[in-house]
Amino acid sequence: MMRTLGFVLLLLLASGLAFALGWNQRDQRVPPPPPPEAADSPALDSLDARAARLRGALERLAPPSPEEENSLRRPRTPNYRVHLGWADSLGVQPLASEAELGRHLASGALVPLVDTEFYVVRTLEHSKPFTTPALRESLAEAGRRFQAELARSGLPPYRFSVSSALRTADLQADLGRRNRNATSGTSSHEYGASVDIVTFRYAYASSPQDSITVDVADPHLDRANRLLVDTYTEAARSRWDHLYGALARALGSMQRDERLVVLLEAEQPVFHVTHRIPGDLDRSDPDSD
Template sequence: MTDKRDIRHSNQRFTRYHFLLVFWGLVAFLFGIKLLFPEWASRQIESFTQSARDAVSQADDSVTVHSRSEDSLFLAPRRNPIWLTKDGTPVKNRVTSVPTFDEAFPDLNDVQLATASKIGIQSCQNREEATRHGSKLVFIGDSPYYIVKPLAHSIPYLVPRAATLLEEISRSFLDSLTTKGIPFHKLIVTSVLRTEEDVQRLRRHNGNASENSCHRFGTTFDISYNHYFRVQDPALPPQVETWAVTLKSILAEVLNDQRKRGTCYVKYEVHQSCFHITAR
């Protein structure tokens, strides 16, 4: 004989049939609401969609989180290098460079582009449009720490974060020269902010130039590793430049330190003879 408790338990079980019945019932109910009150339903759907958009826009992605963490590094006071040893003689550190340039600076354009498009300005069609972003850009054409070569396919402007990075790299390079007993040489910046028209003109002459250039966002600059500006002492006869290979090695040390700190991406460009640098 079947136990009455088993029969009662079987009758109370929620089966797949019951689930489908409830599900389609809810769908029919909501569809009826949409038909009877279309304006109210549309407002509710739009409100829900906007809330979802807001949640996505407010969520901290990896680029935003990292850029906030770097703010403390950029704003912190610079540490003065140690110029003298304990006995008062000038410090003379040796040049170490990096094992290989390709391995030390492997950050491809796609990696840099993801950050540049996030923290930079919107790309500009032409230079007239770029002037409208003046409040978001910093003029970098006049600095005691580096030289900007005459520019044909870019203009000397960067977003503040990138301008600060460029100055920090340049000052660290000068400090490193001093601690290694090497005469002052300024870095030479070869490319900065490009408009869409600049990119197209450049591509006519340089097949290696990328159409999706990070330079369009004001976050990126190029520094030559073959040419430097020798700072002359006016009280002395003209001084010769230090061998470029030595200066390149010291610049690589500085960039490697900055990259490890997370302040920038760096790509070693063989054909353009430069380091391609994007602020983070």
């Protein structure tokens, strides 16, 4: 009897060991599910949908109409003397030395002009990245108006590009030697109250709000977000004329509100903008040559 019971227990133990070994081998035989292929990636599907919406939104965003452009060109927009008058009134006096620049920065009469959520400052070859506080605030307001139209059109918050700011007399003279279209004599840039904004360059900066998110694990998610930045950047290059339309409308509204004087230059692809204050029609008369 005891021998039979021992045999049964031994048999049960052997069966349990065999079952456990077989289960472990089963786990080893069944590989984990493979990662989804690109064709099955929710993140890349979302990227394709975003790209299609971006193209459609840019196409619907109107380039500037002839009326919108002409209102910012001579003879309908204030002439350059008006820019000089406002710059002389609201800016600093032209700089004779770097020491003067330091004093203006210390007093707060001039402030650094750096990249913000509304605009980027390109590498400046013939000017310095400084401006008056009031002009810097007006640029931010122009950026808010620009991005507001983009948001209404379902577009991300592109930023416009500043290409020129404060110039010393030496920098202005050097520019004149290199560029025959540069202003001869005193420039409104020398007062720190004017900047140039490029018509065809727009920058995209990624943000968490714009990122692609998916509800499942997707190994292509990081790649999709990198490609999304590339997609937005390339769209700004290929459809810049539509973004230019929104910027022209934003700057036009700033001019109508007497916050800026705006000149869409004929020889250079830039808006020349100068800070102003409301009122004082004598200084803002476009026919005051």
